[in-house]
Amino acid sequence: QKEVEQNSGPLSVPEGAIASLNCTYSDRGSQSFFWYRQYSGKSPELIMSIYSNGDKEDGRFTAQLNKASQYVSLLIRDSQPSDSATYLCAVIGGSQGNLIFGKGTKLSVKP
Amino acid sequence: KAGVTQTPRYLIKTRGQQVTLSCSPISGHRSVSWYQQTPGQGLQFLFEYFSETQRNKGNFPGRFSGRQFSNSRSEMNVSTLELGDSALYLCASQGGGGYNEQFFGPGTRLTVL
Numbered sequence: 001q002k003e004v005e006q007n008s009g010p011l012s013v014p015e016g017a018i019a020s021l022n023c024t025y026s027d028r029g030s031q032s033f034f035w036y037r038q039y040s041g042k043s044p045e046l047i048m049s050i051y052s053n054g055d056k057e058d059g060r061f062t063a064q065l066n067k068a069s070q071y072v073s074l075l076i077r078d079s080q081p082s083d084s085a086t087y088l089c090a091v092i093g094g095s096q097g098n099l100i101f102g103k104g105t106k107l108s109v110k111p
Numbered sequence: 112k113a114g115v116t117q118t119p120r121y122l123i124k125t126r127g128q129q130v131t132l133s134c135s136p137i138s139g140h141r142s143v144s145w146y147q148q149t150p151g152q153g154l155q156f157l158f159e160y161f162s163e164t165q166r167n168k169g170n171f172p173g174r175f176s177g178r179q180f181s182n183s184r185s186e187m188n189v190s191t192l193e194l195g196d197s198a199l200y201l202c203a204s205q206g207g208g209g210y211n212e213q214f215f216g217p218g219t220r221l222t223v224l
Contacts, residue, residue: 032211043201043215044154051210088154092211098144098167099203099213101154 002027002093006102014110019076021105023089026070032092033065033072037085038104044088048074079109113138115204115216123222129190132219136183136204142166143185144213145177148199160185189221197223 003026013019021035032051036044048063050056050072056063062075072091076083086104093100116135124130136143144167145157156169160179177187189196199220203213 034212036215043199043218046212046214049210049212090154097211098156098159098169099146099154100156101146103153 002091002100004089004091004100004102006087006089006105008103009106010108011105012108012110013079015079015081017079017109019079019083019107019109021074021076021087021089021107023072023074023102024070025072025089025091025100027091027093027100028067028070030067030070030091030093033063034090034092034099035061035063035072035074036088036090036101037083038088039085076107079107081109081111083107084109115202115214117200117202117216117219119219120217121220121222123224124192125224126192126194128192129188130192130221131186131188132200132202132221134185134187134202134204134216136185136202137206137214140204140206141183142205143179143183144203144205145185145187146201146203147171148201148218149197154201157187192223194223197221 035048038044050063050065060077064073088104089102090099142161144159148154159167179185199218201218205213
C-alpha cells in the first residue's frame with residue numbers, strides 16, 4: 001500500500017515566523033511531488049511542485065525534496081494569518097499516474 | 112483561461128438513488144481525474160480519464176463509474192447511494208508537458224440521507 005504521511009497538526013506559528021511542514025512517502029519510485037493548500041470549505045489549490053532533489057523557491061514558499069530519505073517539506077517564510085489552512089502533500093507513484101495524498105497538516109498563524 | 116468547473120455544487124440525495132456529477136476541465140487539458148474527500152479518509156483517487164478512455168482506477172466499488180466525452184468533459188456516476196458516499200467530490204484537470212500538475216475544480220458536495 002503506497003502511503004503519504006503527514007503530521008495532522010494543528011501546527012501553530014506566530015505571524016512573521018517560518019512554518020515548516022513535513023511529509024514522507026513510501027513509494028521509492030515516486031517522481032513527482034506537490035503541495036496543495038486547502039482553505040476550509042474550499043477545494044485544494046496547487047502551490048508548489050517539485051521533481052528533483054534539493055530546494056525550489058517560489059515567493060515565500062520553499063519546497064525541499066530528499067528522495068534518498070523519501071522526504072518532502074514545505075517552508076513558509078514570513079507566515080501570515082491568511083496562510084492558515086490545511087496543507088496537503090501529494091505524490092505521484094512510480095507505477096501509477098494518480099496523486100496519492102497525505103491527510104494534511106492544519107496550519108494556524110496567530111496574529 | 113477559465114478554471115475547472117463542476118456542476119452541481121451541492122446535491123442532496125436519499126439512499127438507493129443514483130447521482131451524476133459533471134466536470135469541465137481547463138481548456139486544452141485532456142486528462143480528468145476524480146477524487147473523493149471525506150474527513151475520515153482524506154482525499155482518495157477514484158479514476159482518471161484521458162482521451163475518452165479510463166487510464167487509471169482507484170479502489171472503489173463498481174457503483175462508482177465515469178466517462179469522458181470528446182470535448183474532454185467528464186461525468187461520474189454513483190449508483191445505489193449509501194450514507195457513506197456523503198463526501199466532497201473533486202475533479203482535477205491535467206495538461207500535457209510531462210509535469211503532471213493537477214488543478215482542482217470547486218467540488219460537488221454530496222449529502223446522502
